[in-house]
Every structure is written in structure tokens, then in C-alpha cells.
Amino acid sequence: MLVNSFENKVVEAEIGISYSADPAQAVALIQEQLSNNPNIVSEPAPQVGIASFGDSSVNIAYRYWVPTRQLFETQFQVNAAVYEAFNTNNVQIPFPQREVTVLNQ
Numbered sequence: 001m002l003v004n005s006f007e008n009k010v011v012e013a014e015i016g017i018s019y020s021a022d023p024a025q026a027v028a029l030i031q032e033q034l035s036n037n038p039n040i041v042s043e044p045a046p047q048v049g050i051a052s053f054g055d056s057s058v059n060i061a062y063r064y065w066v067p068t069r070q071l072f073e074t075q076f077q078v079n080a081a082v083y084e085a086f087n088t089n090n091v092q093i094p095f096p097q098r099e100v101t102v103l104n105q
Contacts, residue, residue: 001005005065006068007056008066008068009065009066009067009068009070010042010063010064010065010076011063011064011065011066011074011075012061012062012063012069013061013062013063013075013078013079014051014059014060014061014062015058015059015060015062015082015086015093016054016057016058016059016093017057017058017091017092017093018057018058018061018085018091018092018093018094019045019057019094021058021091023050023058023060023092024036025089025091026060026071026086026091027048027049027060027083028051029082029086029089029091030060030062030085031046031048032085033078033081033082034048034078034086036081037074037077037078037081038066039070039073039074039077039080040064040065040066040074041064041065041066041067044065044105045066046062046065047052047062047063047064048060048061048062048063048065049062055093055096056095056096056097057093057094063099064078065101080090
């Protein structure tokens, strides 16, 4: 049976952490923030994991479902909670860096 519902919407986000950071800790902190937000539905369950390896960061992606009417409110709450949890637990969010080599001719 196919059910077309606009009741819930998926939120997909990604955050980069330093290569020196512990990805298991970052994943656990994000999962904790998702489980603490009452607007996030339990089915389907939120998903969190390493999505990719960037030039300056290990990118952690997370997906969760929320009631459509609470989409942006919940997304903003979760983003702030994840950022605060990373700061509190010293999980560094790096900024892009470039190495420049100057050659003498």
C-alpha cells in the first residue's frame, strides 16, 4: 500500500569536524541532541554517521523527521544544540585552510 503524506518532512544536515576530533564522540553528541528534541518523530528513527572526508574536515551527516509545520523551528533548534554541544565538549569545527608554497626563481 502506498501512502502519500505531508505530515512529516525529512531534515538533512551535515557538519564538519577536525580530523583530530573523535568522530564517534561527534556522532554520539548529535544523536543526543536529536533524542532530546521532542519535535523529532521516532519513526523513522534519526540517522547519523560519517558522510565524507573533506579537505579540512570529516563530515558528519544527520537526518531526522519532523512534523512539516515545525520544520524550520526544529531545524534551527537542532543546529543550535549541535553547535553548543560541540563547543561544550571541545569538538573542533574547522575552517577551510590552504597551504601555499612560494617558489623562488
